[in-house]
Amino acid sequence: MQALSSPNPFLDSVFEVRWQRCRPECVEPAIVEALVEARGEIEKIATQPLEGLSFESTFLALEKATERLGTAWGLVTHWQSVADSPALRQAHNAMLPQVSAFYSSIPLNPELWRRLKAFNESAAAGEVQGIERRLMEETLADFVQAGADLPDEKRARLAALQSELAQVTQKYSENVLDATNAWELIVEDEARLAGLPEHAKEAARQSAAGAGRSTGWRFTLHQPSQEPVMVYAQDESLRRELWEAAVAVGTREPHDNTALVRQILTLRAEKAALLGKPNFAEVVLERRMAQGGARALAFVEDLGARAAAAFAQDTSELEKFKAAQTSEPVAKLAPWDLAFWAEKLRQKKHAFDEEALRPYFALGSVVEGLFELVRRVFGVVVKERAAGAAEVWHPEVRFYDLFDADSGEQLGSFYSDWHPRDAKRGGAWMNYLRTGARSADMRTPHLGLICGNLTPPVGERPALLTHREVETVFHEFGHLLHHLLGEIAVKSLNGVNVAWDFVELPSQIMENWCWEREALDLFARHYETGERIPDALFEAMSAARNFRSATFLMRQVSLAKLDLLLHTDSARYLAASDIETAIRAAIAPHLVPTEPSAPTVLTRFGHIFSDPVGYAAGYYSYQWAAVLDADAFTRFKREGLFNRQTGRAFREAILSRGNAAPPMELYREFMGREPDLQAHLARSGI
Structure with a gap:
């Protein structure tokens, strides 16, 4: 056809x-x-x-x-x-x-x-x-x-369920977007902005001007606006105001997701019952690497147990540090104080301020360096089209073609769209628009995209990213490579159409190069002087890499466990008068203790509630894939970060194969064995 x-x-x-x-x-x-x-x-x-x-x-x-x-x-x-x-x-x-x-x-x-x-x-x-x-x-x-x-009656009900799930999860997503965009804070007193990096103040001033205000600074719940306040603003009331607004997303009319969460869980439970499964997790995970909810939950809880001691140490250390700095008794921190005091502790322990890296991470240079890296490692060449040569959905969008470095064959093309807008959903993602295929006599190219909500440019200054934002660029491009390099004759088995606890391997492995001096020197240059990151700053950055890593890992455990509990034991939580209270109690050991307690992300957890399936019962995939990517990267470390033969082996075994074979078979083809958990723990300093 x-x-x-x-x-x-x-x-x-x-x-x-x-x-x-x-x-x-x-x-x-x-x-x-x-x-x-x-x-x-x-x-x-x-x-x-x-x-x-x-x-x-x-x-x-x-x-x-x-x-x-x-x-x-x-x-x-x-x-x-x-x-x-x-x-x-x-x-x-x-x-x-x-x-x-x-x-x-x-x-x-x-x-x-x-x-x-x-x-x-x-x-x-x-x-x-x-x-x-x-x-x-x-x-x-x-x-x-x-x-x-299924018999006819159950088939009819299942079809109706699917349609209803699509509509209610779409509404959940719209509520998150609308609630996020509905909130803004205008600060008129510059004294309240003490501690904020200059770029954040300039961006807030530009945002206010863009909203038609001649004075003041405008803050929103978009990450590039919110995060600098939470990390650097000395005004506790300002941090609290943003934090309270952020955690309220999806909890208030007309954008309240509370009832939708209950409805989605009810529909998913009914779907599982119709399919003869004990819970929704068994429906979702039956053919993924974890093979079932019990195994996924055991994996998550094992990670939590391994990180528990270091997590407790992180918490105690931060509480004692704040007490020492403020001459107050040791006590739980307020949730809006965590990022602020953690940054001060990091600066004290490692003489490292994340903001010191921003001048070295101009978005244009980061993207150019990324393209050079994948040329060296995977043998592909990226060329940007001239402005206007391809139609785009917004003036900021760029269009690129990707070619095989050896044959010159076009493998695919893609769009990039990196900065936040009110009409654009939050987060960062990759998606495909057209999937090509390789047949015996020809290859049709793929078309994809990468989107983010990264720090935008301010005035004449380019967009200067945090290191975490750099990792995001590399992460999403890893997904994109998985799509663009697909060599399978059947489109539905090509590219990223793989088990979801395997799909994060190509993306997460790319983040590893962001920590290697040899790779950083390809792109991390001061946007004004062209100088590379000074040795002392790189050493401080590396030393601080695992700062509070147990806390980060435990947050991932808490999110994955929340997801799995809701979808392996939904009856228990649906029976509760308040799902938020019940699920928070279940994951409390994995949450940083604060005063007051922070709510969970239940009403704004788009990963698991903004799609009929999405990452529901599958959020553990990020940590599952972290085991795979940490282990797989040991081969690059051993054989050379830019080793073309190693890159070719990864491209041939993983990036080009899609769902041509079970994922563990593909992994063994690259590594010669099954994955080792220890590499992930060692990388995290645990």
Whole structure:
């Protein structure tokens, strides 16, 4: 089935998206047309004679049946995430139930399932090998996991559940975005800004001017605005004001997510019951590396136990430090004091101020250095298109092409969009817009994107990043490489379409280079003088790397455990009069003790509640993949940070293989063995 050219930008078959033609009124006709086409293709497969079925007329036809719809809907959902507006949101939400219902209906179509099973049981199926065999196995498993063997009544209810989940999780996401954007603080008294880095003050002043104010400094809940206040502002009342606003996101009308959390958990529990599983975690994790909620929870709790002593030491040390500095009795800190006093302690212990690094991390230089690194390690070349050569959704967006360094073949292209806007959702992410494939005689390129909410430029000064923001750039580009370097003939098995506790390996391994002097020297240059990071500053940065690392690890444990408990024992928490109180008590040993106690992220935890599945029952994946990436990076450390042969081995075993084989098989192919937990603990100083 060929993708047809169309004047509608969401259906246009041209490789580069015509963003300037995108309008909210284009959404409905595009998606309706794509839905009609996809339904027709599914109907052809489901009504063909049972005699003479072939791989091409069943599994391969199903693979291609929804491609045009998937691409169109992906463009719509991406556009809404970076350019939200009332009209676009209305257009998106009007089509969301239909799209969700259609996708839910595919594995619940009894005649379609009958033909897939019939071919699988035929003699011809025995001749299907390689990646086509993998597609058959994965498709059959997808259908069973989605309820294909359920009786009619349960199939109908499951389809309705899926549609409802899509709508309520979308509403949860909208509430987080709207609550974040609804809050601002205007400071008129400059004395309240004592301690703030100059760049943060300038950004707040620029924000106020952009909001039409001739005086004052404007602060929002976007991370580049909020974080410097929490870390550096000497005015405790200012820190408290921002902290209280941040933790209130999703708790107040008209953006209250409290009831939605209960509704989402209820729907997920019912879905699990319909599928014959004891809980939602078992539905999600059955085919991931962890294989089940109990194993994932045991992994998380083991990490927590290993970090417990160091975590207690971190807490005690910070409490004693504040007491010594203020001549007060040792006591729990207020939650809005943690980042502030932790930064002062870090400066005292390591003579290291994170802000001292900013001048060396101009975004443009960081990106150029990243591109040079991946050229050396993975043998790929990135070239930016001239401004205006490709249409973009915002003037800040850049467009790039990626080529193989040896053959010159174009592997793919991508957009980057790095700074916050009110119409753009928070966080950082990578996504794909078009997935290519490698066949025997040709390769079609991939199209992807990376987005963030990094520190923006101020006036004539470039965007100067924190080191953590540099890691974010490298992280998201790792995901992008996983997509762009896919060499699989079947699109649905290509790129990042892998188990979610494996998908973070390509992204997280990239962060390791951000700590290596040899790699930093590629890009970490003072934006005014061009000098590299001084030795003393680099040594202080390295010494401070594991400062309060047990606290960071325990925060990850708390988030993963909150997620897993809600999805392995949802009945317990749904029975509670207040889910927040119940879940907080369950994860309390993993939280920094404060006075007053801080609420959990329950009402603003987009990872697990902003999607019908998303990272639900899967947030542990970040730490699971941290074990993989720390261990895998030991090979680069041993064989050379820029060793092209090692990079080629990683590219061939991991980055290019998608879901061509079980993830542990791919990992063993690169490392020659299964992963060792010790590398992760050692890197964390635990």
